[in-house]
Amino acid sequence: MSKVLVFGHKNPDTDTITSxxxxxxxxxxxxxxxxxxxxGEINNETKYALEKxxxxxxxxxxxxxxxxxxxxxxxxxxxQQSANGIxxxxxxxxxxxxxxxxxxxxxxxxFRAEPVGCTATILNKxxxxxxxxxxxxxxxxMLSAIVSDTLLFKSPTCTEQDVQAGKQLAExxxxxxxxxxxxxxxxxxxxxxxSLEDLLSLDAKEFTFGNVKSIVAQVNAVDVNDVLxxxxxxxxxxxxxxxxxxxxxxFFIVTDILNNDSVAVVVGSAAxxxxxxxxxxxxENEIDLPGVVSRKKQVVPVLTDGLS
Amino acid sequence: MSKVLVFGHKNPDTDTITSxxxxxxxxxxxxxxxxxxxxGEINNETKYALEKxxxxxxxxxxxxxxxxxxxxxxxxxxxQQSANGIxxxxxxxxxxxxxxxxxxxxxxxxFRAEPVGCTATILNKxxxxxxxxxxxxxxxxMLSAIVSDTLLFKSPTCTEQDVQAGKQLAExxxxxxxxxxxxxxxxxxxxxxxSLEDLLSLDAKEFTFGNVKSIVAQVNAVDVNDVLxxxxxxxxxxxxxxxxxxxxxxFFIVTDILNNDSVAVVVGSAAxxxxxxxxxxxxENEIDLPGVVSRKKQVVPVLTDGLS
Numbered sequence: 001m002s003k004v005l006v007f008g009h010k011n012p013d014t015d016t017i018t019s020x021x022x023x024x025x026x027x028x029x030x031x032x033x034x035x036x037x038x039x040g041e042i043n044n045e046t047k048y049a050l051e052k053x054x055x056x057x058x059x060x061x062x063x064x065x066x067x068x069x070x071x072x073x074x075x076x077x078x079x080q081q082s083a084n085g086i087x088x089x090x091x092x093x094x095x096x097x098x099x100x101x102x103x104x105x106x107x108x109x110x111f112r113a114e115p116v117g118c119t120a121t122i123l124n125k126x127x128x129x130x131x132x133x134x135x136x137x138x139x140x141x142m143l144s145a146i147v148s149d150t151l152l153f154k155s156p157t158c159t160e161q162d163v164q165a166g167k168q169l170a171e172x173x174x175x176x177x178x179x180x181x182x183x184x185x186x187x188x189x190x191x192x193x194x195s196l197e198d199l200l201s202l203d204a205k206e207f208t209f210g211n212v213k214s215i216v217a218q219v220n221a222v223d224v225n226d227v228l229x230x231x232x233x234x235x236x237x238x239x240x241x242x243x244x245x246x247x248x249x250x251f252f253i254v255t256d257i258l259n260n261d262s263v264a265v266v267v268g269s270a271a272x273x274x275x276x277x278x279x280x281x282x283x284e285n286e287i288d289l290p291g292v293v294s295r296k297k298q299v300v301p302v303l304t305d306g307l308s
Numbered sequence: 309m310s311k312v313l314v315f316g317h318k319n320p321d322t323d324t325i326t327s328x329x330x331x332x333x334x335x336x337x338x339x340x341x342x343x344x345x346x347x348g349e350i351n352n353e354t355k356y357a358l359e360k361x362x363x364x365x366x367x368x369x370x371x372x373x374x375x376x377x378x379x380x381x382x383x384x385x386x387x388q389q390s391a392n393g394i395x396x397x398x399x400x401x402x403x404x405x406x407x408x409x410x411x412x413x414x415x416x417x418x419f420r421a422e423p424v425g426c427t428a429t430i431l432n433k434x435x436x437x438x439x440x441x442x443x444x445x446x447x448x449x450m451l452s453a454i455v456s457d458t459l460l461f462k463s464p465t466c467t468e469q470d471v472q473a474g475k476q477l478a479e480x481x482x483x484x485x486x487x488x489x490x491x492x493x494x495x496x497x498x499x500x501x502x503s504l505e506d507l508l509s510l511d512a513k514e515f516t517f518g519n520v521k522s523i524v525a526q527v528n529a530v531d532v533n534d535v536l537x538x539x540x541x542x543x544x545x546x547x548x549x550x551x552x553x554x555x556x557x558x559f560f561i562v563t564d565i566l567n568n569d570s571v572a573v574v575v576g577s578a579a580x581x582x583x584x585x586x587x588x589x590x591x592e593n594e595i596d597l598p599g600v601v602s603r604k605k606q607v608v609p610v611l612t613d614g615l616s
Contacts, residue, residue, distance in 0.1 A: 100419060101412040108407055108423040115416040129437065296416065304414045 002068045003033050004092065005061065007083060008119075009076035010039045011203050014046045014148035014188075018141035019074040019119040021055060023095060026123065027072070029132045034072070037061045039083050043202055045188020045220075049144035052184070053137040053173070065089050075119040077103045077111075080206045095122055098296065117155060117162040120145035124165040139172035147181040148188070151220075154260050157294045189257050191219060191226040196234050199227065200241065200252075207300065210308035212270045214249035215241075218295050220257045227254045228286075231265060235285050238267040249274055251303065255293050262289040264299075270307060277306020310376045311341045312400065313369070315391060316427075317384035318347045319511065322354045322456035322496075326449035327382040327427040329363060331403060334431070335380070337440045342380070345369045347391055351510070353496025357452035360492070361445040361481070373397050383427040385419075386410040403430055425463065425470040428453035432473040447480035455489040456496070459528075462568045464605045493565045497528040499535060504542050507535065508549070508560075515608060518616035520578045522557040523549075526603050528565045535562045536594075539573060543593050546575040557582055559611065563601050570597040572607075578615060585614020 006024045008016025017038055024036035036058045042050070050057060061067055065085030072093040079086055079102045093110040094103075097119050114122050120142035127134050134142070146166040150158035153166065170177035191199065204217035221227060227234065238250040249270040255262045264287050266274050275282040278289065292298045314332045316324025325346055332344035344366045350358070358365060369375055373393030380401040387394055387410045401418040402411075405427055422430050428450035435442050442450070454474040458466035461474065478485035499507065512525035529535060535542065546558040557578040563570045572595050574582050583590040586597065600606045 097416055099413045099416050100408075103411075104409045105407045108405055109421065110423060111408060111419055111421040113417065113419040115418060125437070129433075301414060 002070065003035055004070045004072060005037050005064060005068050006034055006072040006074060007037045007039055007058075007061070007064075008074050009081040009205070010083075011201060011205070012038050012040050012042060012046065013203055014043075014049055014184075015119050015145040016075040017042055017046050017058065018049065018145045019095070019123060020058060022120065022123050022138055022142055022145075023072065023074050023126075025135075025138055026127060026130065026132055030130060037067075041201070043188055044190070045148060045184055046144075048184050048187035049141060049148075052180070053140035053144075055137065055141065077101075077113070079103065095119055095126070097122060099300075115159075117158040118146045118149040118165075120149075120169075121159075121162045121165045124169065134169070134172055136173050139169040140175065143169040143173050143175070143177070143180075144184055147177075147184055151255075151257055151260065151293055152178070152181045152185065155294045155297075157297045185220065185257050186222060189220040189222045191221050192223075194226075196230060196237050199234075200237065205295075207303070209249075209303050209306075212248045212273075212307045213246060214251060214268075214270070214303070214307075215247060216251045216253070216295055216299060216303070218253040218255060220255050222256075222258060224254045224256050224263055227265075228263065231284075231286065234265055235267055238265070242268045249307075251299070253289070253292075253295060253299060257293075260291065260293050262292045263287070264289055273307055274303060277302050310378065311343055312378045312380060313345050313372060313376050314342055314380040314382060315345045315347055315366075315369070315372075316382050317389040318391075320346050320348050320350055320354065321511075322351075322357055322492075323427050323453040324383040325350055325354050325366065326357060326453045327403070327431060328366060330428065330431050330446055330450055330453075331380065331382055331434075333443075333446055334435060334438065334440055338438060345375075351496055352498070353456060353492055354452075356492050356495035357449060357456075360488070361448035361452075363445070363449065385421070403427055403434070405430060423467075425466040426454045426457040426473075428457075428477075429467075429470045429473040432477065442477070442480055444481050447477040448483065451477040451481050451483070451485070451488070452492055455485075455492055459563075459565060459568065459601055460486070460489045460493065463602045465602055490566075493528065494530050497530045497565050499527060499529050500531075502534075504538060504545055507542075508545065513603070515611070517557075517578075517611050517614075520556045520581075520615045521554060522559060522576075522578070522611070522615075523555060524559045524561070524603055524607060524611070526561040526563060528563050530564075530566060532562045532564050532571055535573075536571065539592075539594065542573055543575055546573065550576045557615075559607070561597070561600075561603060561607060568599065568601050570600045571595070572597055581615055582611060585610050 006020050020036035024034045027034040038058045063085040064083035065088035070090050074095045096113045204215050207214045249268040252265040253262050275287050280287040314328050328344035332342045335342040346366045371393040372391035373396035378398050382403045404421045515522045557576040560573040561570050583595050588595040
């Protein structure tokens with residue numbers, strides 16, 4: 001039997017990368033031959049977390065089927081967000097906190113999804129259920145994932161379980177939660193030196209709402225004008241991307257992590273419909289989304305209802 | 309918010325009915341307004357278990373969407389096995405031990421699937437994770453489910469986790485595992501008063517092996533002669549069924565639950581080929597299958613290999 005690979009989604013974020021490392025560590029403690037890998041480049045926030053707690057970046061893989069025949073998915077389950085070649089390997093486990101869609105197996109498997117803010121919060125339980133101790137550096141990674149996914153407990157996706165897990169993990173990791181958390185978020189949200197092409201590749205996920213082929217991307221910003229000052233150029237870029245990829249909608253969310261609001265730049269044949277789903281009128285490809293910070297809870301369900 | 313309904317699959321078996329009752333009990337202890345219901349008539353084995361531990365049969369529902377807007381699924385996830393109207397309600401939790409297919413949500417949910425022999429084995433863990441004590445009568449139901457799904461630990465689908473859970477639950481329930489288990493299986497496997505038409509409707513599943521349109525049915529028996537003594541009549545009935553439904557194969561398994569062997573009555577244009585898949589020659593529409601008790605693990609894979 002070949003080595004089992006464990007990985008999160010494409011365009012990896014901090015939860016996806018650290019959950020792959022964390023779960024690989026847990027499985028290794030339980031005797032399995034498992035390696036954490038990644039599907040794409042890591043962002044500055046993740047880089048900050050890995051360096052802080054002394055971890056190497058996992059190696060990148062291209063097509064999973066050329067590497068192994070058994071995989072574990074963390075932080076995602078939808079086929080189109082997963083590795084190239086995923087249909088040619090056997091998924092033996094999934095640990096996730098998203099909706100379930102475009103997922104099918106021919107055999108029973110371990111599938112653990114919970115409606116919490118972060119995969120690391122579920123992993124924290126699984127460590128306990130298996131009586132495996134969490135080392136300080138792994139706890140630091142798990143804390144980083146919770147801070148990232150819940151925006152320091154400010155996101156509506158954040159549950160009491162995430163808060164409790166975050167506090168426990170900060171203690172094990174030996175860091176000040178607020179101080180470390182804000183420093184990590186800021187490391188990922190400084191967009192001033194990013195090209196627009198960089199921004200597009202940071203955290204873009206594919207969705208199909210009814211017949212509307214879409215991408216919903218999100219970037220965190222300390223200053224949303226780092227992006228909005230370049231809106232015309234961004235709209236051109238998104239239009240071009242839509243055309244080249246046969247998409248009907250590019251919904252690009254810029255989230256202000258200090259004030260917990262967002263602005264979306266919306267492009268494509270379904271752009272007006274997408275704005276209408278939020279009871280908004282598109283204003284030069286832009287809509288304000290006050291109080292919105294969660295793609296999963298505050299954007300995807302609205303687009304699902306409005307466009308399907 | 310309306311009451312949450314919890315139910316297992318259509319053509320309910322013991323695991324499906326008892327897991328609905330068991331999980332409803334657990335959720336009630338945790339403060340939720342939950343009711344266990346069923347999709348269809350219960351069989352004699354389930355009736356025996358409910359009476360033994362003092363439970364009423366859950367009420368039957370027709371269309372779930374006329375009753376509630378939130379449901380919990382146990383022991384299944386595939387849409388076609390679930391309630392009528394399932395697409396019009398929100399699935400908020402799933403506890404299952406089958407493959408995942410034909411299942412999709414728009415929001416994150418609690419989805420707990422594990423590759424064990426029985427849903428009750430997973431529920432046993434969830435009680436512990438929530439620090440809720442299992443009462444003796446609920447433990448009896450959970451034990452009944454494990455005995456039923458694993459044929460008293462004899463099925464190849466049975467895992468060490470099922471065995472351990474079964475032993476713990478028998479102790480809590482205050483019953484002798486072997487004695488009670490065999491009595492329950494026998495209650496469900498007394499076929500002497502069943503018409504052949506009854507037998508055909510008990511547990512028949514459709515499969516397509518390559519181009520071979522098939523039904524693989526299974527009944528448990530204390531005495532296989534309750535069926536085999538009526539073989540000529542059964543063969544006529546199966547031939548007629550095949551003709552009327554354009555089938556190439558009817559593979560009817562009669563499993564001896566005392567000796568853990570099976571005999572198959574095999575009818576149709578692909579009958580010889582099906583026997584050959586097991587390295588057997590068809591003997592008056594019959595083949596012996598010593599040691600075979602699991603359709604899922606010991607019959608379907610062999611027919612898939614031999615006929616596809």
